[in-house]
Amino acid sequence: MKIRRKTGLSLLALTLAVVPLTLTACTADGGGSSAAAGASTSNTLQQVIKRGTLRVAVLPDFPPSSVKQPDGKIVGYEPDIAAALAKSLGVTLDLVSIDGTARLSVMQSKRADVNISSYTATNQRAQQVAFTIPYKAQGAGVLFRKSNPITSLKDLDGKTVAVARGSTNDTIITNNFPKAKPVRFDNIADALQALKSGKTDAAMEESTTVKDITKKNPDLATLNIPPIDPDLISMGVLPDQQIWLNYLNNFIRNLIASGQDAQLYQKWFHEDLPAIITNQP
Structure with missing residues (x-):
C-alpha cells in the first residue's frame, strides 16, 4: 500500500509538472506568434x-x-x-x-x-x-557622329565604343562584337560625352534613348535597325x-x-x- 501511495503521488507530481510545461508551451507559442507578427511588420x-x-x-x-x-x-x-x-x-x-x-x-x-x-x-x-x-522591354542602339559615320553593325569592328560600365550594353558589345573596342565609363552621361567630344567612335545605349539623343543633337545619328538583343x-x-x-x-x-x-x-x-x-x- 505504501508503494502504491508513493506511486500515486509520483504520478500526481508528474501530472502537475506537465501542466505548467504545457501552459508554458502555449505561452511560448503565443510569443512566437507575436514574434512572427513582428517579423511580418518589418518587411x-x-x-x-x-x-x-x-x-x-x-x-x-x-x-x-x-x-x-x-x-x-x-x-x-x-x-x-x-x-x-x-x-x-x-x-x-x-x-x-x-x-x-x-x-x-x-x-x-x-x-x-x-x-x-x-x-x-x-x-x-x-x-x-x-x-x-x-513592365517594359528594351534593346540596344548604336550612336555615332555624322562626321564619322557608321553604316552597319559590321563597321563596329575595330571601332572604340563607349558604354556604361557593367550595363547590359557593356555585355552586348563585349559578347556580340568581339572585334570592337569597348571603352567603359561609370555612367551613361560620361559615355555619351565621350562620343560627342570625339574620344570614341561610337556609343551603345538603349535604342529609345539613342533616338531621343539624336533628336536633341543634330551632329549625332543612329543606325536604322531593330533594337539589338531586346531584354x-x-x-x-x-x-x-x-x-x-x-x-x-x-x-x-x-x-x-x-x-x-x-x-x-x-x-x-x-x-x-x-x-x-x-x-x-
Missing part, C-alpha cells in the same frame, strides 16, 4: 507604409526613361511609374538618383526600397536581386523581400491591365508598349 512593404515615404532608385541620365532636369527634378517614364506606385501605397515619393553600378548597394544600404532604373533582369543579376515581372526590364528588390515583391508584381499587373503602362510609354517614347509586355499571362 519593406510595411516599412514604406509606416514611414509614409517610398524611396525609389532611378537613373538621372537615361532619357526618356528617366533624366534629371537643370532644376534638379527627375522626370520620365520610370519616375511616372514610381509616382503611380507611391500613390497606390498612399505615401509620398522620394526619388534617389544613382548610376548603374549602385543599384544593388543602394538597397543594401537601405537608401532605396526598390529600383525602377531600367534594370535588365539577367540570370546573373538574379543571383543577388529579386526581380518583378517586367525584359523589371523592378529590383532585395532577395529576402517576398511580401514586397508580391505587392510590386500585383501593382505591375494592374498597371498593364488598366492600360496605364501603355499610356505612360506612349507619353514618353511616342510608340506602343512592346507586345511582349502587354501579352504577359
Whole structure:
C-alpha cells in the first residue's frame, strides 16, 4: 500500500509538472506568434507604409526613361511609374538618383526600397536581386557622329565604343562584337560625352534613348535597325523581400491591365508598349 501511495503521488507530481510545461508551451507559442507578427511588420512593404515615404532608385541620365532636369527634378517614364506606385501605397515619393553600378548597394544600404532604373533582369543579376515581372522591354542602339559615320553593325569592328560600365550594353558589345573596342565609363552621361567630344567612335545605349539623343543633337545619328538583343526590364528588390515583391508584381499587373503602362510609354517614347509586355499571362 505504501508503494502504491508513493506511486500515486509520483504520478500526481508528474501530472502537475506537465501542466505548467504545457501552459508554458502555449505561452511560448503565443510569443512566437507575436514574434512572427513582428517579423511580418518589418518587411519593406510595411516599412514604406509606416514611414509614409517610398524611396525609389532611378537613373538621372537615361532619357526618356528617366533624366534629371537643370532644376534638379527627375522626370520620365520610370519616375511616372514610381509616382503611380507611391500613390497606390498612399505615401509620398522620394526619388534617389544613382548610376548603374549602385543599384544593388543602394538597397543594401537601405537608401532605396526598390529600383525602377531600367534594370535588365539577367540570370546573373538574379543571383543577388529579386526581380518583378517586367513592365517594359528594351534593346540596344548604336550612336555615332555624322562626321564619322557608321553604316552597319559590321563597321563596329575595330571601332572604340563607349558604354556604361557593367550595363547590359557593356555585355552586348563585349559578347556580340568581339572585334570592337569597348571603352567603359561609370555612367551613361560620361559615355555619351565621350562620343560627342570625339574620344570614341561610337556609343551603345538603349535604342529609345539613342533616338531621343539624336533628336536633341543634330551632329549625332543612329543606325536604322531593330533594337539589338531586346531584354525584359523589371523592378529590383532585395532577395529576402517576398511580401514586397508580391505587392510590386500585383501593382505591375494592374498597371498593364488598366492600360496605364501603355499610356505612360506612349507619353514618353511616342510608340506602343512592346507586345511582349502587354501579352504577359
